[in-house]
Amino acid sequence: MANSTQAAFEKQPMWAGGRSPFNVSYGKLMMWIFLLSDAFTFSSLLVQYGAQRFSNVVTPVTTKWPDPASIFNHFPFIHGVHLPLLFVSVMTFILIASSVTMVLAVEAGHRHSRKEVEKYMILTIIGGAMFLGCQAWEWSTFIHEGARLHSNMFGITEQGYKHLASVDFGDPFHWMDGDRTNGPVPFAALFFIVTGFHGFHVFSGVVINVVVYIMTVRGVFEKRGHYEMIEKAGLYWHFVDLVWVFVFTFFYLI
Amino acid sequence: MEFPVKPGEYDAMTYIPHTESHGTKELWRTFWILLGITIFDFIIYFALDPTGLRNFIFIFFGIVKAYYIVGAFMHLKHEKINLAMIILVPTIFIIGLIMGLLYEGNAITWMK
Numbered sequence: 001m002a003n004s005t006q007a008a009f010e011k012q013p014m015w016a017g018g019r020s021p022f023n024v025s026y027g028k029l030m031m032w033i034f035l036l037s038d039a040f041t042f043s044s045l046l047v048q049y050g051a052q053r054f055s056n057v058v059t060p061v062t063t064k065w066p067d068p069a070s071i072f073n074h075f076p077f078i079h080g081v082h083l084p085l086l087f088v089s090v091m092t093f094i095l096i097a098s099s100v101t102m103v104l105a106v107e108a109g110h111r112h113s114r115k116e117v118e119k120y121m122i123l124t125i126i127g128g129a130m131f132l133g134c135q136a137w138e139w140s141t142f143i144h145e146g147a148r149l150h151s152n153m154f155g156i157t158e159q160g161y162k163h164l165a166s167v168d169f170g171d172p173f174h175w176m177d178g179d180r181t182n183g184p185v186p187f188a189a190l191f192f193i194v195t196g197f198h199g200f201h202v203f204s205g206v207v208i209n210v211v212v213y214i215m216t217v218r219g220v221f222e223k224r225g226h227y228e229m230i231e232k233a234g235l236y237w238h239f240v241d242l243v244w245v246f247v248f249t250f251f252y253l254i
Numbered sequence: 255m256e257f258p259v260k261p262g263e264y265d266a267m268t269y270i271p272h273t274e275s276h277g278t279k280e281l282w283r284t285f286w287i288l289l290g291i292t293i294f295d296f297i298i299y300f301a302l303d304p305t306g307l308r309n310f311i312f313i314f315f316g317i318v319k320a321y322y323i324v325g326a327f328m329h330l331k332h333e334k335i336n337l338a339m340i341i342l343v344p345t346i347f348i349i350g351l352i353m354g355l356l357y358e359g360n361a362i363t364w365m366k
Contacts, residue, residue, distance in 0.1 A: 020271075050356050050359065052359065085296060089293075100282070102327075103327050104278060107278055
């Protein structure tokens with residue numbers, strides 16, 4: 001009965017009104033439109049970072065844009081060792097892993113398997129919380145190093161570049177006097193704005209996932225007859241992962 | 255309109271398409287691809303000197319990762335082409351913005 005009504009519904013002319021031309025629900029379409037607008041928001045922030053960076057690329061060497069490998073080289077519980085990129089790669093792995101548990105929850109929702117949806121949603125929430133914890137640690141380390149919104153002491157002198165070139169991955173490393181000087185001011189400010197904006201998205205995503213998890217446990221979707229809400233929460237969560245791919249590329253790799 | 259919607263009552267606002275599970279094979283494959291690219295990025299970071307080529311590799315693999323996340327995880331590969339186009343085509347403007355502002359930023363360098 002329901003299926004034949006649906007089949008008749010989908011056979012109506014595509015643009016004649018009264019149906020979805022994209023064969024998706026209203027909620028999912030609106031989530032896509034929201035994500036598109038959010039993509040523009042993050043692009044504007046990242047493009048601003050790019051423009052600031054491109055306006056500080058050349059000589060004299062002391063005003064060069066800070067080298068991420070020389071700043072984000074810490075790892076929890078390991079002090080005074082030069083480990084660039086390692087911690088942020090772990091963060092990336094956590095986010096990718098939580099993305100895959102989210103998509104497994106969506107897949108379980110298609111099979112109306114409530115127990116599995118609950119399991120995968122819990123794993124996704126844990127992954128998001130872990131990522132937020134990592135980011136809090138990253139921020140606190142960065143601030144302890146001396147990062148502020150209005151100044152940047154991560155410009156590297158020629159002596160600093162020589163010092164940095166002499167250490168390998170995993171060597172003991174501490175800055176010496178005269179290694180660093182004032183660099184372009186927007187560096188730390190943009191780091192805080194962009195990773196903070198992304199972290200706030202992760203936080204909202206975790207809140208949404210918790211709400212959806214509680215709804216699953218209370219059997220709301222079972223009564224409703226479909227688990228589409230998991231898909232919508234999932235779209236948002238994957239978008240957060242997508243943004244991190246570019247934050248990771250532009251703030252840490254390049 | 256009353257809520258919740260009774261089965262069989264369809265219109266554009268309450269329509270939920272029937273969905274089926276396509277298994278987890280593609281999802282796990284995507285996961286391994288994303289993980290592999292991230293490890294590859296990590297290796298390239300230390301294997302190559304910081305040059306334009308290395309940056310190009312990073313951006314290229316960033317776009318590859320974005321393709322897999324949007325296509326497989328967000329399921330856009332399997333949606334109708336209409337939907338994929340209204341989401342993807344407007345991002346052309348982002349490319350324009352990048353080119354414009356990087357050019358201007360570079361010009362500011364020479365004025366400093």
